[in-house]
Each structure stands twice: as C-alpha cells, then as structure tokens.
Amino acid sequence: MSTTDTFDLYGIDDLLTEDERDIRDAVRAFGVKELRPHVATWFDEAKLPARELARELGGLGVLGMHLEGYGCAGLGAVTYGLACLELEAVDSGLRSLVSVQGSLAMFAIWKYGTEEQKQEWLPRMAAGEAVGCFGLTEADYGSNPGGMRTIAKRDGDDWVLNGSKLWITNGSIADVAVVWARTDERIRGFVVPTDTPGFTANEIKQKLSLRASVTSELVFEDLRLPGSALLPEVAGLRGPLGCLDEARFGIIFGSLGAARDSLATAVDYSISREVFDKPLASYQLTQKKIADMAVELGNGMLLALHLGRLKEKGTISSDQISVGKLNNVRKSLEIARESRTILGANGISLEYSPIRHAANLESVLTYEGTSEVHTLVVGKALTGISAFG
C-alpha cells in the first residue's frame, strides 16, 4: 500500500528553494528527535523546560531567524514560516515560545529600539541565553489594547510603571519584558529587565490549552526605569500592532503544522485500525474526512506560501495577514478536531496528538487577534465599512 502526504500531493517542495527545504528539514529533524518524544509529558504535566529549550533553539538559529544582524540568521519569511510549521507540528506551545521570543520581544527591540538596547539584548536572545516576553494584553483589554490601563509616568529622567498584563507567554521565565503602557501622550514601549524592583510575574496554572507553554501575569508596582528603557522609534498602537503582524505571519504557517500532524496521525491510525474486519481507512466516510482535510491543509499551505512571498517582496498588508491567520487557524482547528474523530476513543488519549493540537489551537484561534477581529478586518477591507464598534 503506497501512501503520500498532503504536501507531496500538492507538490509543495517545488515551491521551495533548496535552502528553504534544508532549513525546514533541520527543524523537523530537531523536532522529531528532541521535542516530540517529550511533548505529551510536558503537556500532561504542564511543565515546559523552556529555558533549556530556548538555548537549544538558539543554537539551531531559530530565535529571531528572520531578523538581520545581532547574531540573527537573517533568513526569509518563508523559511521562518516553515520553521514555525515544523515546531507547531510538535506543539503550538513550542511555536509560541519561538514566536514570542523572535517576532514579538526581539522584533520590537530590533525595529524600535536604540543601538544600545539592541546590543544589550538581541545577541543573547538570538542565542537563547536570554528569554523575552511581550506585555500588551491586559485582563480587560484584549482585542482593544488601546484601552490599556498600564501607565508609565515621567519622573525626572526616569519612567515609573504601574499596572498589569495578562496571558503573557514566557512571562515568568523571561529575562526581559517588552511592555506597552500609556503615557501622558501616546502608548509607548519599554524594555524592562525582569529583575527590576517592582516587577512580578505569576504563572497561570489550570490551563486546558497550551499546557506545554509558560503563560503568566505580569504586575508592575512603582517599577522605576531609566529614560534609556524607552523604545524611541515608535509611538501609538502602531508599535505593538507591527510586532503582532510579525507573529501572526508565523502562525499562518505554524497552525498548519498542527493540522498536518493531526491528519498524518489520523491517516496512520485509520490504515492500521480494523473495524468490522477491515481497515478504518477503507470506509468511504473515513476517506471523505481524510480527503476534505487534505484539501484544506494543502490550500492553506498554498495561501501561506503566497503570503510568504508577498512578505519577502515587502508588499504584504495587514489585511492579507488577517486573511491568512483567519483561514489557516480556523481550518487547522477543524482538521485537528476531525482527525480526533477518526481516532475514536483513542483520540482522547494524549498518546495521540490531535486532541492536544485541537486544545492548543483554541488558544491560537484567539491570540494574536481573535478570529472575530480578523473577520471584521477582512469585512472592512471588502466593504469599506468598519463593524468593530
């Protein structure tokens, strides 16, 4: 019996350069050997050795791989996307670690920071010796970050920060936090070493999603920062939203990794599992599920690659990133759930990946812009009418 995988069916390799394939293969090999054997346990116990993993991923070159200089690999958008995909094929939590480090924390410093801030943080963050987090979302301000309560007040040359942030990936293991706060004028970004007095991070327990990921609350109490902690090159929501576009781009590819792994698991299972004395895969209902999932997965990959090439050309728009994130996460979540049905009762065991991927993708559907907000972004692009408020 000969089987093919969805991306082979779509001839995806033909759309990639040799370098892109080589780097994808390297991340895949690392994932298969070093991450996959442990991930169900990390998820089950909700314990991720994130700092050790950061060092290993840094050694590989994954962290900030799409940034130029400062010890970063300087690779293209598609290469970065493929790395996200291979990591998320293991677990969305691992891709989240990389997204937050590279596309949010490092990108903010790289894009908006001073030369001193870049020299101080980026090489160590690229190597995985320093971990970063990104504080934008607050308890009552998710989709509307402009309403944030966290405030930074001038005091002589210093800034004094008060407030809190919620749902912060890597928060309680981070060495540095990029924190967005309102000031007398506009929203500004600050580079906050986490050992600064007045900084507290509390890990959020009792999650049913992204359990192989560190999620935290950050609290700032009269946290005093020197004037040099300000990210000088941006003011207003444009700053954090620019970072989010970077991270969302990674998710367009990444989510497909979770879908690919779910589908592959379901296909393997359906071939070996016998029901009424013949393989589950030989039933037409099963084949329909598999074919429908493969078509969505392959289509999603074509979309991701198209957007990747636009990003490499420098012409991609936020609207286009919304289209990609909306479609690919939504479809990936459907694929993970449908794959679980093929596994029957075994599908609820952590021994198989689909239910873990499905649980993770519930978060991915919501974070970095909810599917609802991305829907409204697309709606506004097509009608010219904003339906947010």
Add this chain to the structure above:
Amino acid sequence: MNIVVCVKYVPDAQADRTFSVDNTTDRAGVDGLLSELDEYAVEEALKIAEANDGEVTILTIGPDRAADALKKALQMGAHRAVHVNDAAIHGSDAIATSLVLAKAIQKLDPQPDLVLTGMASTDGTMGVVPTMLAERLGLPAVTYASELTVADGKVSVRRDGDLASQTIEATLPALVSVTDQINEPRYPSFKGIMAAKKKPVDTWTLADLGVDAELVGLTAAWTTVESFSARPPRQKGQIVTDEGDGGSKLAVFLGEHKFL
C-alpha cells in the same frame, strides 16, 4: 591537525528498504541519508578540530545522491569534502571499498593526521572497513572508541568491552572507529546550513585515483548475495489466560524459550 572522516550514504532505515535486481542494496528507490553511526565520527572530528585549530575533510564513495551525506557533514561544520563517484564502483564489497577509500586518502594534500570512521554502516553493518582501510594505509587501527583524546602526537582511546574497559594509545597518524557512545552529534545550525553551500567538494573518479576498475564493483566482489527474501511477518502472540496459575504458566513459557 588534519582529520579525514569516512562516511556512507545509506538508505533511510525509516523507509521501506529493499534490494535491486542485481541483489545489491537499492540506493535509487529509497531516500537516503548520512549513516547515523557516521554522525558520531563527524562530531568527534569537529570537536577535535575545534580544540586544535584543525581541518575536517569528509570522504564518501557513492552515487550522485551520496552528495547529500557530504552536505549534512558540511552543514554540521566540516571544512571540505571529497566524493568518489564512479559507476564502476557499484556493488563493491568491503575489500574494494577499503581500496578506493585508501587511494582517495593517499591523494589528499595535506595528508591526514587522523582518520575517523563510524563503527559500522547502518545498511551493511559489517564493521570491517575501518581495519581494512588502516591496513592499506599502514596506520595503527583502534576500533570502537567510546572516548578519544588527542595530545602530543598521540591518540588515546577508551574501548568498552563486556567485562573491562581498555585504554589504548596510538601514535599519529592513526585510524580510529568510534561508537555511538562517544558523543552527542550536533544539529546543523542555520548558519552551518547556509555556509555549507560555499564549501569545496571535490569529485573524483577511479581514473583520478589510479584504481583499476577491474578491482572493484560487483564482479570483483569476493562475496555475492545469491538470493534474498523478506522476513516473514511476525506471528501473533500467544494469549495465556490466568486461571490462578498464570505465574507457573509464565515460568513454563520463559523456560521453554530459555529465558530462565
């Protein structure tokens, strides 16, 4: 310090491996890779080179696709590679393989201080090429190294046996084969992957090496595979129902199979 690592491109053990019509290993229909046991030799060479400001050359014999094995080793950090690629080599046995490797190593400039190999290939799994090669090169051979140090023109090797561990010393130049216990091979970094493309790879034929094609290949092989058959599928296990005597039934089973 110049180090040569001999590596082999082998069919991926995860894939459906098979034989060609001439009863040689099918290398065309199956995806291949750098033999995992050779990765340990590459890693050890890189560690020694990094500590001694050395250069690592990777040497392989094989068809066009064997270049992938060289690429992996170059991505890991090796400096240059030599690919002996000649259709006449197809089907060569260990004796001919060692001849071609020896001639290729003798052609290198500068000559190596140390030749490293894996303990065996993961396809043929004979493990005889290292000693044959050392014999042809006139080098001391130390096999199955699980620890290796280079100092003062000597190599010191720990060999772990079932009952004892030996420490063996040899003067350089020498040949050492290493086990999978010696280190943890690195993953190629992105920088290594990008750098590998710019590294020199020489391709040599038998004529370049001055090796008579009559001495290699399937017809010159001292042994031939007469036939092969797939291993029969595993039989279904025997289910023993415990009716209060499960322990003794288990003991009988283990006794019958000489596990006790």
